[in-house]
Amino acid sequence: MPAMARFAEVGFLNIGSTIEMRKFNRIRRTVLGAIALGLAASASPFAVTKAAAESPLVVFLLPENVTARWESQDKPFFIEAMKKDFPDAQVRVENALNDPAKQLAQAEAALVSGAKVLVVTAIDQKGAAVIVNHAQRQGVPVIAYDRLIRDADLSYYVSVDGLIIGKLQGSWLADNTKKGDRIAVVNGSTTDDNAHLFEKGYMGVLQPLFDKGSRKLVESVWTPGWDPSKAQAEMDQILTRTDNGVDAVLSANDGMAGGIIAALQAQQLAGKVPVTGLDGTLNGLQLILQGKQSMTVWRSLKEQAGKAAAITAALLKGEKPAANLFGGATMNNGKVDVPWAKVNPVVITLDNMNLEIEDGAVTKDALCKGMPAVGPCKS
Secondary structure (H helix, E strand, O other): OOOHHHOOOOOOOOOOOOOOHHHHHHHHHHHHHHHHHHHHHHHHHHHHHHHHHHOOOOEEOOOOOOOOHHHHHHHHHHHHHHHHHOOEEEEEEEEEEOOOOHHHHHHHHHHHHOOOOEEOOOOOOOOHHHHHHHHHHHHEEEEEEEEOOOOOOOOOOEEEEEHHHHHHHHHHHOOOOOOOEEEEEEEEEOOOHHHHHHHHHHHHHHHHHHHHHHHEEEEEOOOHHOHHHHOOOOOOOHHHHHOOOOEEEEEEHHHHHHHHHHHHHHHHOOOOEEEEOOOOOOHHHHHHHOOOOOOEEEHHHHHHHHHHHHHHHHHHHOOOOHHHHOOOOOEOOOOOOOEEEEEEEEEEEEHHHHHHHOOOOOOHHHHOOOOOOHHHHHO
């Protein structure tokens, strides 16, 4: 079956109706043509094969760059861990900039280039099944990183438990608001499985409060691509519609919290309205230091990237990844029970921000530059 037909059979992506096939064909021909030219210009086929055997290629596909963590933490942590676990591997990192078709083309190019393992943070959790299916036909395992890929024979999954993250966010907000407070909920992207898990977690805490009237739901909105500018626009609209009638905001991550806080600041509400977050980003931590963001939920991305690298290295060695990476945990993706390497989340506030400095997620110098002398920046 031709490669293009294999992609088409899955019905790739929720990006309107169907992919513009002519456009995608042009992308794919360009990618494959460039690779073919590169191979033709290189040494003999034997040399290429020998190099591939000695320095196997691993490709890490990132989803976007509007969320700072991908480029500033996940990427360098994964590269660093791979150097430790399999020093001879070639590690290539690609960012699809929130374009599902681009991510598919990057995966196709990686497979044509001879990638031995794909580590994928999917933009579209269902559409990315195409990547897994095509890789499987070539005997290439796919590790879903941070976001589950649905309805495919996925090899491994490395992520935090999104349900627990949501519960931590919702519980913190419940504990730090009072009876009658009006709460706006700004969810993440509808195409990200984690966003739905987060929402299930925090609404599991907040919905009973809304139902009995001890808290009031102002509005709940979803944010395409986790885009902070869209979150800011959504918050602007909520404030306009309610005449600033918001007492707290459940923001699903730090990037969107930054946009939300900008909207609150325009109405002189920043610092007066509790705002949650996720990821423990540098900007999110600095907003906490300034008293504008209230908390964030963090998991060690160094640990998460390290687990992904350990699984990758085992696969490159032809070994089964160590059982203690998974502890027997699995996640059903709608087709199979996927072995799941978990990382544990923790609430970060001013009081325990040092955890991230100790982990290497941020440096004290970068964190405290220009910030108030509070928390870890006191001395």
